[in-house]
Amino acid sequence: AQSVTQPDIHITVSEGASLELRCNYSYGATPYLFWYVQSPGQGLQLLLKYFSGDTLVQGIKGFEAEFKRSQSSFNLRKPSVHWSDAAEYFCALYKTDSWGKLQFGAGTQVVVTP
Amino acid sequence: DAGITQSPRHKVTETGTPVTLRCHQTENHRYMYWYRQDPGHGLRLIHYSYGVKDTDKGEVSDGYSVSRSKTEDFLLTLESATSSQTSVYFCAISETGPETQYFGPGTRLLVL
Numbered sequence: 001a002q003s004v005t006q007p008d009i010h011i012t013v014s015e016g017a018s019l020e021l022r023c024n025y026s027y028g029a030t031p032y033l034f035w036y037v038q039s040p041g042q043g044l045q046l047l048l049k050y051f052s053g054d055t056l057v058q059g060i061k062g063f064e065a066e067f068k069r070s071q072s073s074f075n076l077r078k079p080s081v082h083w084s085d086a087a088e089y090f091c092a093l094y095k096t097d098s099w100g101k102l103q104f105g106a107g108t109q110v111v112v113t114p
Numbered sequence: 115d116a117g118i119t120q121s122p123r124h125k126v127t128e129t130g131t132p133v134t135l136r137c138h139q140t141e142n143h144r145y146m147y148w149y150r151q152d153p154g155h156g157l158r159l160i161h162y163s164y165g166v167k168d169t170d171k172g173e174v175s176d177g178y179s180v181s182r183s184k185t186e187d188f189l190l191t192l193e194s195a196t197s198s199q200t201s202v203y204f205c206a207i208s209e210t211g212p213e214t215q216y217f218g219p220g221t222r223l224l225v226l
Contacts, residue, residue, distance in 0.1 A: 004156075032213050043118075043204060043217040044157075051213070090156055094213050101173070102147075102215060104156030 003027060004093045006105035013081055014113050021076040021108050023091030032094035033074040034102075035065055039087045047089075050074060061085070086112040117141050118218035120205050126224045133192040135221050137205030139185075146188040147206040147215060148172075148180060150199075157204060163188055195225045 005024045013019050025031055032051050036044040048059025055067040065076045074091060091105040117140035127133050137146060145164055149157040149172075159172030161180040169180050177199060179191045192199055202222050206215040 034214075036217075043219045046214065046216065049214060092156075101159065102213075104158070106154050106156045 003095070003103045004091055004105040006089075006091055006108050008108045009106070010109045010111070012111045012113060015083055016080050019076075019078045019081045019085070019110065021089050021091075021110070023074045023076065023105060025072050025074065025091075025093045027072075027093060027095055029096055032096060033065075033067060034092040034094070035059065035063070035074075035076045036090045036092060036104075037061075037087050038090065038107075044090065047076070081110075081112055083112050083114075086110055118205060118207055118216065120203075120218040120221045122221060123219065124222045126226065127195050128226050129196055130194050133195050133223065133225075135190045135203055135205075135223070137188045137190070137218060139188075139205075139207050141207060141209070141216075142185060143207040143209045144185075145208040145211065145215075146182065147208075148178070148188065148190045149204045149206065150174065150201040151204060151220070152201050160190065160203075195223075197225050199223065200225045 003026050007022050034049045035047040037047050038044045047063050048057050050057045050067045057065050063078050067074050088107045088109050090107045093103045119138045121136045147162040148160040151157050158174045160178050163169045163182040181189045202220050204220045205218040208215045
C-alpha cells in the first residue's frame with residue numbers, strides 16, 4: 001500500500017497566484033514529514049520538514065506546510081508563486097519505527113504560466 | 115548545498131555489462147543512500163549505509179550491490195545491467211540519522 005499519496009500529478013498556476021499541493025500519508029504513529037523540490041535536471045532540495053510541535057511549518061523560498069493529524073495530511077502552500085517555482089515537488093514520510101526508510105510520493109509537477 | 119558529487123553524471127551502457135556509480139561527500143556524514151527515480155514512482159531506496167562497511171538493503175535492491183570502504187565514498191554497482199535499470203540515480207547523505215537527507219545532483223543511466 002502506498003504510504004504517501006500526492007493526488008495531483010500536474011498543477012498549472014498563474015504567476016502571482018497562490019499554490020497548494022496536497023500530500024496524504026498512511027501511518028499510525030507520529031510521522032516525520034518532508035517536502036522536497038526538484039528543478040529540471042537537478043537533485044532534490046529540502047523545502048521544509050515536520051517532526052513535532054507547531055503544526056504550521058515554515059520553509060525556504062516562502063513555502064509553508066500544515067500538518068493535520070486528523071486528515072493525515074501535510075499540504076504545501078505558497079501565497080504567491082514566481083516563475084522560478086516551476087518544478088516537481090515531492091512529499092516524503094519517515095516512519096519512526098522503520099529506520100532508513102524515507103518514502104516518497106510520486107510527485108506533483110507544477111507549471112507556472114505568465 | 116551539501117557537498118555531494120556523483121559520477122558519472124550521464125552514462126549509456128549495454129545490457130549485460132557491469133556499471134559502477136560513485137557518490138562522494140565532503141560533509142563527513144555517517145549515513146549515505148542510493149535511490150532511483152522513475153516516473154510515477156517518486157524515489158525508491160535501493161541500498162543505504164550507516165557507516166564504513168555497514169550497508170543494508172532498501173525496497174528495490176535486486177540487481178544492485180553497494181560498497182563503502184571510506185566515509186566519503188559510496189559505490190553502487192549494477193552487476194549485469196538490464197533495461198529495467200534505466201533510471202536516474204540519486205545519492206543522499208544524512209548526519210545523525212535517516213530523517214533529514216540531502217541529495218546529490220543525480221546520474222542519468224541508460225541501458226540499451
